[in-house]
């Protein structure tokens with residue numbers, strides 16, 4: 001048997017499989033999708049079996065590898081293959097679509113702990129061991145033990161250079177070992193080995209003072225189940241030595257067993273109640289159900305206003321899919337993967353659901369993922385990468401808040417979960433549902449052209465009204481001498497809600513609004529010496545930090561430019577809002593949610609719990625509170641400054657602002673109590689603010705589409721962003737220029753090539769950045785052309801250190 005293996009080569013110049021022989025003893029273990037260890041040059045590396053074929057069959061073919069010449073697979077890493085044929089084919093598709101290597105696409109599908117790490121070991125040969133004892137040093141050390149190469153390098157920095165010579169002289173040899181980072185959790189458990197009859201005989205022989213031993217045996221007899229050792233110790237108060245004694249008598253067994261870590265182990269979930277559907281929900285669900293029952297590929301866009309009950313429709317669709325014996329993936333943006341959302345799914349689907357998100361430890365994530373591989377669960381709920389859940393009969397994918405930019409991965413492979421989901425559902429004859437109150441323009445445009453079937457839910461559950469939106473012009477406030485960050489109307493509404501003991505959500509639009517340090521005398525701002533961007537101030541330890549490279553400085557006492565002492569942090573941070581609230585409304589209870597208060601594990605959940613149980617009047621936060629929250633007592637939402645995201649160098653600025661305002665506004669008045677929203681802005685006339693005020697997605701869509709057409713942006717044109725970086729400016733410009741000259745004559749006439757120009761962030765980590773932008777409508781050969789460009793760029797990287805990245809359908813243009 002011959003296996004085709006994609007190898008985890010660190011330098012990705014070999015984007016193709018290699019053939020290996022499968023030794024007979026491994027044949028029962030090796031399957032398509034297996035993770036294996038193979039020799040590669042002098043090293044050993046981890047790889048993935050993507051195909052298997054018979055040696056005999058190929059023997060008759062011209063040019064087929066001879067089995068004798070092939071190296072052998074050395075090891076199989078898992079009992080169950082972590083990949084399926086479908087995922088392997090998906091990875092190949094991704095490598096073409098996103099111009100990444102096949103192996104990087106495979107790696108992104110798996111939990112991080114499965115990535116292989118090769119260790120190189122040095123050991124003494126027979127010849128060295130047979131020879132005379134060595135002087136102190138590396139050789140003497142090797143005389144006694146194997147040493148990992150990295151350790152030897154550190155400990156014997158001089159001698160390490162002699163190693164190649166020693167290898168040649170036959171004194172020392174190398175070998176390689178491939179490991180992953182899997183840790184499996186084990187517990188000790190106690191099992192009763194006696195039958196009932198034996199127990200009857202044994203009990204009278206136990207002396208009176210060993211009451212506890214007797215108690216334990218009876219306990220174990222009663223349950224007839226192994227008991228965790230820790231429970232035994234706490235429940236019976238026995239000493240470990242007594243237990244050992246019982247084991248030696250052959251009455252019980254104490255053993256180590258592997259358990260799956262369950263992050264939700266200590267929580268019980270009630271069985272969820274199902275509401276009868278509203279008319280809108282029923283209409284949408286009927287169409288979806290028909291598609292699920294039909295077992296053919298279909299794609300829907302569910303456009304439902306906030307609070308219209310989309311989640312209920314999703315859950316019903318999942319249940320139907322499970323009833324038919326198929327599996328489902330439910331994707332949410334990381335920030336709305338709130339405990340509340342998890343709870344709703346656990347209540348409905350219990351043990352049939354695995355939850356994958358970044359707040360879990362790597363080990364917990366791996367265990368949740370393994371429940372999928374082993375077929376223990378049928379539903380996966382998670383953020384972006386959960387789209388790769390290795391189900392074998394996937395029938396449904398739902399993407400909630402499909403407009404969120406976090407579905408796009410901003411590093412290689414630069415995939416969009418929406419496209420990957422579409423591809424998977426086509427291959428599996430499954431159903432895709434994209435849901436949002438504010439669909440991405442691209443998505444809605446495709447829906448109008450019939451690529452998605454559009455389902456609309458334009459009323460909230462129970463015909464509850466959408467909240468009343470008040471727009472406040474902050475320039476007026478200033479004219480009226482109000483210098484507070486709260487307008488008069490927001491102030492009085494807060495007062496009103498406090499009196500009524502209702503709750504308030506205050507939202508700070510943080511995009512492009514970081515808290516930075518500025519000198520009030522000369523205007524000097526602290527910026528990163530390695531990246532062209534200002535540093536962000538962190539109050540907790542009085543430092544300023546670069547978000548790109550991590551560079552950190554302490555708060556200066558005097559301005560480095562003018563020596564003025566009036567240098568301090570600026571910008572309306574959440575802490576500033578909190579301080580002003582405390583001053584204006586003495587006794588107000590504010591729960592602040594931002595990067596600083598939520599960095600600790602579980603903090604996010606704790607804060608929301610406190611708010612839910614009424615221990616706070618105000619929930620104050622950034623983007624992370626905009627979505628998914630559903631609190632009955634929230635009747636006022638305030639947006640402190642709506643337009644901070646309008647002025648970014650991003651053609652999606654208006655769209656993002658509209659989405660954000662609609663989503664935060666959507667948190668108010670979702671239940672019996674009616675809600676108000678106050679939007680404070682310096683540009684009240686801007687169309688994205690106007691349409692958000694009237695909850696009018698369609699008008700916003702049409703107006704924004706006109707702008708996109710004029711400016712030649714998506715969805716009218718598609719974009720490819722090519723970025724070059726290098727330590728020195730002339731080199732990076734030359735590379736970008738050469739690439740432009742190469743591409744230009746090969747592109748269709750309707751395609752526009754812009755640049756090279758400096759990137760909006762012109763320098764990151766001391767590397768200067770230039771970019772090219774392709775805008776095209778129809779460019780059938782583009783993938784091939786870019787693949788050639790990538791090959792060229794790899795040469796430049798090797799020779800000159802120029803890095804090139806290609807971002808297809810970029811979300812971020814920085």
Ligand SMILES: Nc1ncnc2c1ncn2[C@@H]1O[C@H](COP(=O)(O)OP(=O)(O)OP(=O)(O)O)[C@@H](O)[C@H]1O
Nearest residue numbers: 275276277278306307308309310311312461628666
């Ligand atoms: N048919 C129904 N009858 C009564 N209550 C319902 C019904 N459907 C949903 N709800 C409740 O209405 C509230 C809003 O529903 P849900 O969270 O599903 O809306 P959504 O459209 O997903 O909202 P958003 O997009 O704003 O997060 C929830 O508390 C939910 O339990």
Ligand SMILES: [Zn+2]
Nearest residue numbers: 519522559562
């Ligand atoms: Zn100054």
Ligand SMILES: [Zn+2]
Nearest residue numbers: 528531546549
């Ligand atoms: Zn930096």
